[in-house]
Every structure is written in C-alpha cells, then in structure tokens.
Amino acid sequence: MNNEEIRTVLQDLPVSVGGFVFHDDDGQPVVVLNSRLSAERRMKAFRHEVEHIENGDMYDMNYNEYGGNTT
Ligand SMILES: [Zn+2]
Numbered sequence: 001m002n003n004e005e006i007r008t009v010l011q012d013l014p015v016s017v018g019g020f021v022f023h024d025d026d027g028q029p030v031v032v033l034n035s036r037l038s039a040e041r042r043m044k045a046f047r048h049e050v051e052h053i054e055n056g057d058m059y060d061m062n063y064n065e066y067g068g069n070t071t
Contacts, residue, residue, distance in 0.1 A: 006050060010035040018045030021052055029053045 006029060013019070013034040018041065020032050031049045033042050051057075 006031055006053065008033060008046065012036060018042075019049050021049050 007024075008031045011032050011034065013032070013036065015034070015036055017034055018037065019034055021029055022032065024030055031046060031053075033045055033049075037045060
C-alpha cells in the first residue's frame with residue numbers, strides 16, 4: 001500500500017490522543033490526526049497509524065487506540 005493513498009483528516013482531539021484509524025463505508029482506511037499537535041508530532045502520529053494499517057491492527061476487535069493498545 002502506498003502511504004500517499006491513505007486519506008488523512010485533521011480533527012480537534014484531546015491532546016493525549018495523537019490520532020486513530022477508522023474505515024469509511026467503502027472499507028478504505030482513514031487516518032484521523034489531532035489538529036492540536038505540532039506538525040512534527042502529527043507526522044509521528046501519522047506514521048504510527050500507517051503502521052497499524054499495514055499490520056492490519058484495526059481489523060482486530062481488541063485494538064483500541066484510546067484505551068491502551070493490546071500490543
Ligand atoms: Zn497505536
């Protein structure tokens with residue numbers, strides 16, 4: 001998967017949250033990043049979320065970016 005094909009949206013999230021991934025109605029992953037982060041931290045969060053997509057983590061029902069990851 002090409003990282004540039006992954007859709008990214010910015011959202012005002014709690015500062016403790018870097019970002020998360022969800023799937024749109026077509027099953028395509030969408031990375032949501034915290035607009036309150038610095039560009040540097042946002043980039044880091046993006047790479048982190050892309051890793052989850054590449055690992056298929058979000059297909060795991062136990063995966064929860066907020067509540068402490070299982071891995
Ligand atoms: Zn994570």
